[in-house]
Amino acid sequence: MAKNVNATRTCGSEAEKLSLPDVDWAEDLAKLTWALAPPARVRIVRLLLSRSSCVCGEIVDEMPLAQSTVSQHLKILKESGLVTGEVDGPRVCYCIHQPAFQKLKQLIAEL
Amino acid sequence: MAKNVNATRTCGSEAEKLSLPDVDWAEDLAKLTWALAPPARVRIVRLLLSRSSCVCGEIVDEMPLAQSTVSQHLKILKESGLVTGEVDGPRVCYCIHQPAFQKLKQLIAEL
DNA sequence: GAATGATATCGTTAATCGACGATAGGCAAT
């Protein structure tokens, strides 16, 4: 049962069943789906999509979570690329980042 | 895990799209995105979509993971509804479950 | 009724997650 063949295929171009592009493709999508795995982050994204103003405090008000928790979710959403945070004086305005968002839609659609 | 959302939204004009229904909606989507959060499960789904035959053993052969791990992933994918497993003699044939799969696509599309 | 092959489950481990409170940092008025 030799399952682990990673040692020789990290960079290799061997004739493997699942082509390397597919692995990358899967990781690209997984990065985005993972960002939306917890319901809280889905709700945040949905909120950002439905509102013009997207100040952090408003998001916190809408969520039954502590401010630090929401901030952490926003950080992860930013890291996934789905969201951007723009400092606006003492506040931070969060917005959907359309390129990544469209990429998510496309990756799912072409699944 | 708290659960209290009152949020008397005064922003929505005719129907506030951000209330309790949205919570359920978010959980519906999160259930599916969570199932696809690990790259391994994305790859399995992709495999099932690209192949006509979907016997468990073939999936194991394609993945650099132990049989038990793949089986566990398949179980989770079944629980999410995205995949069905049909016993076929001594083997089990896995397939994409189109209803759930289309629901995922629709939920993402209408995001 | 064995023996075999395929799949599922069990039990464990190390890592990660989501949540929180407390606290630090930044900006705008006073």
Added chain:
DNA sequence: ATTGCCTATCGTCGATTAACGATATCATTC
């Protein structure tokens, strides 16, 4: 500079995860 608000980060905790090997279950063939 000090105050006060808003946001980010820190440290921690409990729960969950993905991975594995070992073992149990089940269907087929002998």
